[in-house]
Amino acid sequence: MIVAEQLTKRYGDKTAVSQVSFTVQPGKVTGFLGPNGAGKSTTMRMIVGLDRPTAGTVTVNGRPYADLRAPLTEVGVLLDAKAVHTGRSARNHLRAMAATHGIGRGRVDEVIELTGIGSVAGKRAGKFSLGMGQRLGIAAALLGDPQTLILDEPVNGLDPEGVRWVRQFVRHLASEGRTVLLSSHLMSEMAQTADHVIVVGRGQVLADAELSHLVRSWTTNTVAVRSPRLTELVAAITAPGPEFTVTVTEPGAAEITGITAASLGDLAASLGIPVHELTSRTGSLEEAYLALTGEAVEYKSKEIA
Template identity: 55%
Template sequence: MITAENLHKRYGSKNAVDGISFQLQPGKVTGFLGPNGSGKSTTMRMAVGLDRPTSGSITIDGKQFSQHKAPMRTVGAVLDAGATHPGRTGKSHLKVLAATHGISASRVQHVIELTGLGEVAGKRIKGYSLGMNQRLGIAAALLGDPAVLMFDEPVNGLDPEGVRWVRSLARQMAAEGRTVFVSSHLMSEMSQTADHLIVLGRGRIIADAPIQELLNSGEQRVLVRTEQTSDLANALTARDVSISHIDAETLQVTGLDPRSIGRRALEAQVVLHELTPQLTTLEDEYMKLTGDHVEYRSGGAFEEAAQ
């Protein structure tokens, strides 16, 4: 379990983390989302003692990270997969970590095979790709068979097979009763992995809810195709209904369910060729939540420079 209570972190005049509180439960994958600079990595670094809170606290199983006698057996973290000695082999790196906690050589070999590093474990880390470094970081996190796992952008640099493997690993670890905390910018991947979401914006929590609750909170949109778009738009017009013209024969309707649209089309004698509900995506909800909290926003500089 990871618990944050009124957690603050300031760097000079900047509030990187601004009074956040949450509690992560075992048996769930909790996704940690937010724009760049929102405080996600800083929060994770404070959880494992790499940064010290300005005030408040963040604990793992009721203790600060430094108070755990065998921290690798309590929490496994991947915060910077490249933080390794480039001259060591992957296997020697894992053996050094294992020696600090009395972890057996058989366990080292087990995590090497589990993470797919068998063919490169004897090679020097300086020759590893970004994806191999990610797998090595995950192997190190799993060494102590910990009850808590923290992954910051774990699929960065992985190929599609690797991305699917990390997703399955996170789900499996949670199913075994572990607390799994994953930060990512990949909305499509997070929607398939997380049970619960915490969303930060400018250092503050702007959402803390089950993922399905967030998806269900969105407005229902329906794609409608007809040759009589003007007649249909007139029949659907109401105060709480929004209608967008996608093309000459396609409308996107927000605020009415498909059955109501079909009924009104029948009354107006409008022939429909398509009536398709559009599911709210995590990306849609994320953009709505964080729209006012983006610190680094793209502008039109590229377009101006290109002219």
């Protein structure tokens, strides 16, 4: 379990993290989301003792990271896949890490095979592609078979097979009762991976909820309908009150909020109006995320007309 309480970090006049509190529970994959500059990396660095908090506390399994006697066996960390000795082979890099904790060479071979880098384990890590570097970083995080895993953008640079493997593997780890904190900018991937989501913006927690609850709270379900008598159907829907919104997408087709597909289908049937399409569309994590962080984006791109 990871517990942050009123965690704050300032660099001179800039506050990178401000009074952040959250708990990362075991048995779940917790997604850690936020725009660039939101304070995610700073928070993760404070969790593992690379940055000292200006105020507040953060513990892993009840203790500060610095107090852990054998950190590799308790917390697996991937914050920067490039943090390797570029002149060493992948295998020797992992062996050097293992030696600091008395971890046997057999475990090094296990994580090499587990992460799919067996064919390049004898090559210098400095020559690795971005994807292979990520796999090596994940291997290093898994080296001590830790109960807590903290991964910052672990699928960055991976091919589709690698992305799916990471998704399935972290969910497997969580199913074993381990604590998994996962940061990513890929909303579609996070939607398939995370059980719980913490969203930060401008150094503060914007949301801390189960993924399904977050999506329901910040998005609107829409019903797509297509009918040769659309105008008549829309008139019947909107007659009772203004709680419905109708957006005509093309002649004879519209997207409607404020009504379920079942209710709309029943209404059309009762009026004898033919319906050629009736599709319910639920909101996405990406839509919820954008709605949450719209005012907290520090580096915003120009809209394309």
